[in-house]
Amino acid sequence: MISQKVKDVELSGIRKMFEMADEDTINLGLGQPDFQPPEGAIDAYYQAMRDGHNGYGSTYGLEELRKEIAKDYSRYKSNLSKENVLMHVGATQAFKVTTESIIQNGDEVLYPEPGFVLYDSQIKLAGGKPVSYPVEQRYGFVPQIEQLEERVTSKTKAIIVNSPSNPTGGVFPEDEVKKIIDWAKENGLLIISDEVYEKMIYEGEHVSFLGDYENVIMINSFSKVFAMTGWRVGYTITRKDWIEELGKVNYYNIACPPIATQHAVLHALRNEMDFVKNMTETFQERRDLIVDRLNDIPGFDCLKPKGAFYVFPSFDFDLTAKELAMELLDKGMIATPGTAFGPTGEGHLRFSYANSTGNIKKAMDIIEDMVKDLN
Numbered sequence: 001m002i003s004q005k006v007k008d009v010e011l012s013g014i015r016k017m018f019e020m021a022d023e024d025t026i027n028l029g030l031g032q033p034d035f036q037p038p039e040g041a042i043d044a045y046y047q048a049m050r051d052g053h054n055g056y057g058s059t060y061g062l063e064e065l066r067k068e069i070a071k072d073y074s075r076y077k078s079n080l081s082k083e084n085v086l087m088h089v090g091a092t093q094a095f096k097v098t099t100e101s102i103i104q105n106g107d108e109v110l111y112p113e114p115g116f117v118l119y120d121s122q123i124k125l126a127g128g129k130p131v132s133y134p135v136e137q138r139y140g141f142v143p144q145i146e147q148l149e150e151r152v153t154s155k156t157k158a159i160i161v162n163s164p165s166n167p168t169g170g171v172f173p174e175d176e177v178k179k180i181i182d183w184a185k186e187n188g189l190l191i192i193s194d195e196v197y198e199k200m201i202y203e204g205e206h207v208s209f210l211g212d213y214e215n216v217i218m219i220n221s222f223s224k225v226f227a228m229t230g231w232r233v234g235y236t237i238t239r240k241d242w243i244e245e246l247g248k249v250n251y252y253n254i255a256c257p258p259i260a261t262q263h264a265v266l267h268a269l270r271n272e273m274d275f276v277k278n279m280t281e282t283f284q285e286r287r288d289l290i291v292d293r294l295n296d297i298p299g300f301d302c303l304k305p306k307g308a309f310y311v312f313p314s315f316d317f318d319l320t321a322k323e324l325a326m327e328l329l330d331k332g333m334i335a336t337p338g339t340a341f342g343p344t345g346e347g348h349l350r351f352s353y354a355n356s357t358g359n360i361k362k363a364m365d366i367i368e369d370m371v372k373d374l375n
């Protein structure tokens with residue numbers, strides 16, 4: 001009785017590794033900061049409930065928060081106002097609403113591979129056809145126009161992009177973003193830009209896909225930036241007329257985003273940017289540590305990511321990514337096989353450095369020992 005499109009999607013491979021581990025295992029598999037949200041945001045959450053913000057709210061989200069987000073994002077695009085912003089239950093639900101709103105009659109959607117686990121399945125669930133394009137280490141994990149060109153057909157409706165990227169940590173430079181936008185314009189494609197790691201940048205500045213091109217839906221979230229993955233607050237920014245349409249789907253999907261959490265996020269956005277700065281500095285130190293250690297281990301080759309909190313080294317052993325991850329699990333640590341992010345992730349592992357320096361050091365010692373044993 002279950003539909004074929006639901007049968008065709010699988011649960012994420014990241015979860016599978018997680019469920020195999022015991023309590024003492026060092027977990028470099030997790031895609032969430034090892035921080036608690038800012039104290040002030042927790043207080044604001046509690047206060048919002050005490051103040052009676054416990055009923056239904058607007059389908060579009062809390063007005064003050066939408067205004068604040070529009071102000072925050074006007075660094076990248078001018079003339080934004082609350083009518084350009086729609087609130088969601090995390091970026092995950094923002095994708096659900098976006099894909100459902102744009103895909104029809106088996107439209108094709110390009111998405112990055114290796115890429116975040118959501119894309120392929122959400123396209124399928126919306127009745128579309130996912131078409132992957134490669135993001136490769138040799139190009140700094142930045143998409144190449146020639147490779148996009150080879151995959152575009154008359155049925156292609158949209159392209160999903162993700163910078164800073166999960167799982168690769170790749171960050172697209174300004175000229176590459178421009179090239180992709182120009183290419184999308186030429187081909188009449190809509191751009192869906194996943195920018196959930198936009199504030200976690202270690203070198204240079206984030207380049208948003210929001211700008212002069214009007215057919216862009218930017219998806220974002222407060223999950224990572226304020227270490228509140230469980231609070232489930234995300235948003236989209238796009239054209240006002242599209243927000244109206246997406247809002248209808250939001251209503252039939254969730255009625256409205258939870259109200260008290262939005263008050264807490266509003267507080268955080270206005271008052272807690274130091275929290276973000278400090279957390280990002282901590283991640284940068286850990287990034288430097290993990291990249292140096294990995295590159296000292298024979299058989300690993302690791303680029304220095306400019307954003308997010310993942311490294312995605314390639315390896316040169318006679319093992320598949322899954323086998324290598326299982327070896328490590330056996331020795332007491334979790335890494336995610338690159339293939340959890342699509343078949344082209346073979347030959348890579350993803351390590352999240354959202355973990356303590358002590359644990360990262362222990363994990364690197366485990367890998368060093370494993371490599372000695374392998375040789």
Ligand SMILES: Cc1ncc(COP(=O)(O)O)c(C=O)c1O
Nearest residue numbers: 031090091092116166221223234
């Ligand atoms: C690239 C990317 N996009 C979207 C999400 C989903 O975020 P949210 O917690 O807001 O649903 C994640 C979470 O890991 C992610 O890494």
